[in-house]
Amino acid sequence: MEINNKPxxxxxxxxxxxxxxxxxxxxxxxxxxxxxxxxxxxxTIKNIKELPQIDRLSKSQLRAMxxxxxxxxxxxxxxxxxNLINWDxxxxxxxxxxxxxxxxxxxxxHFRMMEAALAKRDKKAALKIANQIRxxxxxxxxxxxxxxxxxxxxxxxxxxxxxxxRETVLFFPLxxxxxxxxxxxxxxxxxxxxxxxxxxxxxxxELLVSYLREHKEVSDxxxxxxxxxxxxxxxxxxxxxxxxxxxxxxxxxIRIGTKALSYWPYRFTTDSDxxxxxxxxEKAIDKGKHVAIMAHFTHPVELRTDGVREAIKxxxxxxxxxxxxAPLLRHINDSAGCWADMWRExxxxxxxxxxxxxxxxxxxxHYFSVPLAEGVKIFQEAMVxxxxxxxxxxxxxxxxxxxxxxxxxxxEMNGEKVFVLRMLQGRNPEWCxxxxxxxxxxxxxxxxxxxxxFGEKKFFYEDELSQMIADAQLKRQAAVGS
Numbered sequence: 001m002e003i004n005n006k007p008x009x010x011x012x013x014x015x016x017x018x019x020x021x022x023x024x025x026x027x028x029x030x031x032x033x034x035x036x037x038x039x040x041x042x043x044t045i046k047n048i049k050e051l052p053q054i055d056r057l058s059k060s061q062l063r064a065m066x067x068x069x070x071x072x073x074x075x076x077x078x079x080x081x082x083n084l085i086n087w088d089x090x091x092x093x094x095x096x097x098x099x100x101x102x103x104x105x106x107x108x109x110h111f112r113m114m115e116a117a118l119a120k121r122d123k124k125a126a127l128k129i130a131n132q133i134r135x136x137x138x139x140x141x142x143x144x145x146x147x148x149x150x151x152x153x154x155x156x157x158x159x160x161x162x163x164x165x166r167e168t169v170l171f172f173p174l175x176x177x178x179x180x181x182x183x184x185x186x187x188x189x190x191x192x193x194x195x196x197x198x199x200x201x202x203x204x205x206e207l208l209v210s211y212l213r214e215h216k217e218v219s220d221x222x223x224x225x226x227x228x229x230x231x232x233x234x235x236x237x238x239x240x241x242x243x244x245x246x247x248x249x250x251x252x253x254i255r256i257g258t259k260a261l262s263y264w265p266y267r268f269t270t271d272s273d274x275x276x277x278x279x280x281x282e283k284a285i286d287k288g289k290h291v292a293i294m295a296h297f298t299h300p301v302e303l304r305t306d307g308v309r310e311a312i313k314x315x316x317x318x319x320x321x322x323x324x325x326a327p328l329l330r331h332i333n334d335s336a337g338c339w340a341d342m343w344r345e346x347x348x349x350x351x352x353x354x355x356x357x358x359x360x361x362x363x364x365x366h367y368f369s370v371p372l373a374e375g376v377k378i379f380q381e382a383m384v385x386x387x388x389x390x391x392x393x394x395x396x397x398x399x400x401x402x403x404x405x406x407x408x409x410x411x412e413m414n415g416e417k418v419f420v421l422r423m424l425q426g427r428n429p430e431w432c433x434x435x436x437x438x439x440x441x442x443x444x445x446x447x448x449x450x451x452x453x454f455g456e457k458k459f460f461y462e463d464e465l466s467q468m469i470a471d472a473q474l475k476r477q478a479a480v481g482s
Contacts, residue, residue, distance in 0.1 A: 037270050040180070041078040045069045053087050061091075067115045068101035071130050071137075072363060073192035076100065076181040079264055083305050094299045094332045098183055105184060105364040106133070139190040141362040146472050147401070147427070153214055155478070158207055165403070166429050168220040169211070174203040175235050177226035180264040183298070185329055185368045187360040191226050205242035212248050222255040222294065229260035229267050233276035240280055244287050253290040261295045261322075262302040265311035278318050285319050295351065298326040299333050300341040303349065312349050325355035328375050328396065329368040336381035343382070343390035356395025358407075361446045369445040372396070372419065376407040394424060400447040402461045403427055410440060418453040419444075428464060436460055 043051050045066055057065075065074065076099040084095040103111060110133045117129040148162040150169075162170035177191050212218055221243060228236065243251060260267045268274055284291050293315060297303060315322060324346045328334060333342070343353040356379055359368045370378070379396040396407045403426035411420055417440035423431045436459055438450035452459050 038079065038266060040264060040266075042181075043076050043078075043081065045074055051081065053081065053090070056087060056090060063115075064103035064111075065101045067111055067118060068103065068105050070114050070118060070126065071106060071110070071133050072101060072184070073182050073186075073189055074101050074184075075179065075192075077264065079266075079307070080181050083307070084262075084301055095301060097331050098185070098298060098329075099181055101184060102367070105367045107366060110136075134190070138362045141187060141360050146476065147468065149476075150211060151475060152207070152210060156207065157476075158211060160203075161208065161211060163211075163215070163218075164427060165425050166217050168222055169208075169215070169218050170222045170224050171208055171239075172225060173223060173228055173231065173235070173239050176223070176228035176231045178230055179225065179227040180230060180260055180267075183259070183296075185327060185332075185359055185364060187362050188224075188226065189363050205239050208239075209242055209246045209248070212243070212246070212251055216250045219250060220253040220255060221251055222257055224257040227258050227260060228256055229258040229264075229277075233273035233280060236277065237280045240284055244284060244289070251289070253292060254284055255292045255294050257294040257296075259296040261293070261308055261311055262297055265305070265307040268311040268314055269307070278314065281315075281318050281320055290321070291319070292321045292323055294354070295322050295324045296326055297324045297342060297346065297351075298329070300338065300345055303342065303345045309349065312351060316350055322351040323354035324351050325357065327357040327359045327368070328370055328378060329359060330370050331368065334370055334374075334378060336378050336385060339378065339382035340385035340390075343386050343393060347386075347390045353390055353393035355397060356393055358396060358398040358446065360399060361448065365445070371442060372407050372444050372446075372450075373410055373440070373442050376410065376419075379407075380409075397424060398447050402447075402459075402465050403431060405447055408435070413437070414454060416440075416453055419450065421450075423461070426461065427468060428461070431461055434460065 048054065048062070048065070068074070080095065080099055085099075086093045086095075090096045106114065113129055114126075114133065117126040120126070144162060144164070148164045148170075150158050150161050150163040152158065160172045160174065162172070164170075172191075179192075182189075182192060208221075212221070223239070240254065243254065266274070268277060271277075281291050302308065312322060324342075326333070326342075328339070333339060339356065346353050358372065358375060359365050359370075376396045383391055383393075394406065398405045398407070402423070404424040406422045406424050408420040408422050411418055419438040419440060421436050421438055423434050423436070426432050426434075437453040438444075438459075439453045441449060441451075444450055
């Protein structure tokens with residue numbers, strides 16, 4: 001990395017100490033030895049034979065990867081393969097499973113369909129089958145296409161925004177709709193498969209600003225994707241400057257949803273424009289905005305490289321808050337010890353354990369899902385293993401159609417075994433923190449599998465949610481008609 005030695009960096013004392021840190025950090029050693037400016041290299045199914053460890057994979061494993069990746073996106077990189085995967089036991093390694101497609105990530109009938117299509121060596125026919133399967137995998141869960149896509153007062157539908165909760169708008173910058181590597185569980189997989197009608201994305205920051213001007217209730221803008229940190233600094237700056245220059249005092253927080261700390265931490269330290277990224281964040285902070293990195297750490301191993309620790313330190317030196325979230329996944333992190341280790345390490349590094357999620361009802365949910373009863377038990381046992389500083393995490397939580405629903409416990413109440421649930425976030429803010437109950441079902445993996453307890457016919461939110469859906473359908477029809 002070339003260090004910018006211009007005398008007027010405009011950062012003041014705190015920024016100069018950050019700059020000194022970067023110089024010192026380059027002398028530290030990692031599993032990549034003394035390399036200070038690693039070159040980013042991706043691996044997909046097209047160039048998988050370039051993977052140095054390719055000889056460890058059997059022909060059947062490679063064939064399965066080819067079949068599954070024809071439906072669900074596959075992309076990893078050399079930081080992941082060289083630093084995070086234990087190749088001596090790769091078949092059961094959590095990070096290998098998190099990055100490399102496995103046969104059972106497709107249901108058996110879907111796998112057979114895709115394998116047969118590929119065997120015919122007809123690309124158009126294979127793509128047709130792949131898309132047919134994709135549309136059967138619930139590509140837009142939790143009402144995100146109908147209920148979350150906002151409309152300007154002039155009727156413009158904003159496919160690059162999502163507005164589910166009153167205070168928070170999600171923004172999908174068009175140039176940020178990929179990632180340094182893809183998680184095999186990702187609920188945003190439709191962003192990466194080439195189907196435009198499944199993809200969120202918007203290039204025009206003016207439309208974002210227009211929507212924020214019309215919605216003074218919004219205090220937080222969350223940049224998401226994909227991963228906004230794949231964008232060059234100059235592109236990221238244009239989007240953030242649009243918010244800063246618009247003079248929107250009600251917008252108090254800029255969040256960046258990213259996996260870059262896990263999959264390419266050099267984005268914040270030694271990439272050629274890493275210093276520019278830091279300046280962008282500093283500028284936002286200097287203008288009175290709170291800037292938070294919403295980091296996705298899925299396993300403790302992601303927190304144990306020199307690269308990620310240096311990146312976290314640099315972000316802290318700038319004044320960035322880091323909050324950590326991940327789903328509880330079969331084959332990856334389905335043990336209390338794993339979660340406790342991760343929360344302890346996050347807290348030790350000054351990152352805030354924030355959310356533990358239930359895998360969403362899309363993509364390979366059948367492969368990764370843990371029954372709610374088992375998941376809440378793992379979560380509770382993990383909480384027992386950490387000190388209070390690690391108990392900032394909220395979970396075991398489903399980002400479902402009505403809102404974020406937390407599974408609090410399994411209890412015997414009034415002679416009935418029930419799930420105790422709580423609405424952490426709701427489409428109607430008045431639903432927040434309301435406790436409700438569902439019949440116990442040991443096989444349930446999602447809110448839609450549950451039924452109300454104690455003889456109730458509906459959950460408390462259902463009538464109002466049904467009306468919201470009907471109103472959204474009418475609004476969308478009117479927008480299309482105009």
